Amino acid sequence: MPGLEDAMDAAPQIRLTELAHGGGCGCKLAPSVLQNLLAGQAMAAPFSQLLVGTESSDDAAVWQVNDEIAIIATTDFFMPMVDDARDFGRIAATNAISDVYAMGGKPVMALAILGIPVNKLDPAVVREILAGGASVCAEAGIPVAGGHSIDCPEPVYGLAVIGIIHPSKVRRNTGARAGDALILTKGIGVGIYSAAIKKGVLPDGAYDEMIASTTLLNRVGAELAEDPAVHGITDVTGFGVLGHGLEMARGSGVALRIAADAIPLLSRAGELAQAGHVTGASHRNWDSYGAGVELPPGLPDWHRALLTDPQTSGGLLVACAPEAADAVLARIAAAGYPLARRIGSAEAGAPRVVVT
Numbered sequence: 001m002p003g004l005e006d007a008m009d010a011a012p013q014i015r016l017t018e019l020a021h022g023g024g025c026g027c028k029l030a031p032s033v034l035q036n037l038l039a040g041q042a043m044a045a046p047f048s049q050l051l052v053g054t055e056s057s058d059d060a061a062v063w064q065v066n067d068e069i070a071i072i073a074t075t076d077f078f079m080p081m082v083d084d085a086r087d088f089g090r091i092a093a094t095n096a097i098s099d100v101y102a103m104g105g106k107p108v109m110a111l112a113i114l115g116i117p118v119n120k121l122d123p124a125v126v127r128e129i130l131a132g133g134a135s136v137c138a139e140a141g142i143p144v145a146g147g148h149s150i151d152c153p154e155p156v157y158g159l160a161v162i163g164i165i166h167p168s169k170v171r172r173n174t175g176a177r178a179g180d181a182l183i184l185t186k187g188i189g190v191g192i193y194s195a196a197i198k199k200g201v202l203p204d205g206a207y208d209e210m211i212a213s214t215t216l217l218n219r220v221g222a223e224l225a226e227d228p229a230v231h232g233i234t235d236v237t238g239f240g241v242l243g244h245g246l247e248m249a250r251g252s253g254v255a256l257r258i259a260a261d262a263i264p265l266l267s268r269a270g271e272l273a274q275a276g277h278v279t280g281a282s283h284r285n286w287d288s289y290g291a292g293v294e295l296p297p298g299l300p301d302w303h304r305a306l307l308t309d310p311q312t313s314g315g316l317l318v319a320c321a322p323e324a325a326d327a328v329l330a331r332i333a334a335a336g337y338p339l340a341r342r343i344g345s346a347e348a349g350a351p352r353v354v355v356t
Contacts, residue, residue, distance in 0.1 A: 077158020089132025100163035104225025112147030115156035174251035175232030181325035186315025189269025229324035
């Protein structure tokens with residue numbers, strides 16, 4: 001009988017994005033849908049060693065082993081947002097590893113998660129996806145130590161990642177304090193670029209810019225966790241800067257005030273948004289959490305779409321003491337994040353995000 005590889009060898013050539021109804025972190029369930037699905041689920045409160053669980057929508061789970069070591073565990077996977085198989089693997093791996101860095105930890109190993117429509121993709125394409133993910137893991141200094149694969153209608157790839165950290169250095173999305181400065185380490189607009197790719201209208205040079213951003217490891221998070229002036233960290237992914245900012249506000253019990261014009265953008269994001277190249281996830285995001293956000297009067301819809309744009313392998317949102325903000329920002333920029341910017345502050349008040 002013909003085997004799996006024989007069936008895949010007979011598969012016609014096809015674009016990866018043609019096989020997926022969505023791509024990247026734009027595939028994530030809307031925040032409101034996720035909350036509804038998780039309603040009534042048992043909390044992990046009886047486990048005293050579980051330092052971080054599901055209670056605050058944080059980036060990863062953290063389990064304390066002893067006084068010196070805690071384990072960080074996370075998983076992330078999605079469908080392709082690009083047609084280049086190696087780039088898809090690189091983006092997905094970078095995105096998955098980011099959750100460990102967002103907690104302030106150091107990744108130590110990964111397990112691959114793979115779903116493939118075996119009669120539609122050439123095995124060489126699948127090998128390229130896996131090779132792309134492995135190359136990013138090698139850059140992060142970790143092995144792909146195993147994994148699991150299935151035959152499914154749409155291509156899916158990602159990683160389960162394990163990291164370590166000292167329990168006292170865990171950085172959560174609940175750590176922001178009134179008065180803190182807010183820093184964003186990468187530019188916004190990945191979802192908008194993805195929408196433009198789908199329509200074949202992404203401008204020359206923009207693809208390389210997107211790949212450079214989405215494959216840039218957020219390893220600076222582990223460095224920032226060493227600084228006591230850094231109080232909270234989260235990564236900005238599928239819910240956009242407003243959604244993940246609102247999670248930080250609610251978890252920390254503060255209001256976040258963000259200057260719309262201070263948010264760094266990928267170079268063509270503004271013009272593409274104005275031209276209507278916006279993902280459906282951006283609209284779903286706003287419908288889910290817009291009640292917790294105050295926008296300035298007259299803010300155009302395209303600008304709001306930038307703020308809710310789902311980021312695949314986006315940057316870190318960092319809350320730090322205001323007197324340390326310049327030094328922290330300089331440290332982030334020196335570590336290789338050229339679009340890092342100070343975008344606002346945290347203040348006392350009802351948990352919400354206020355855009356000015």
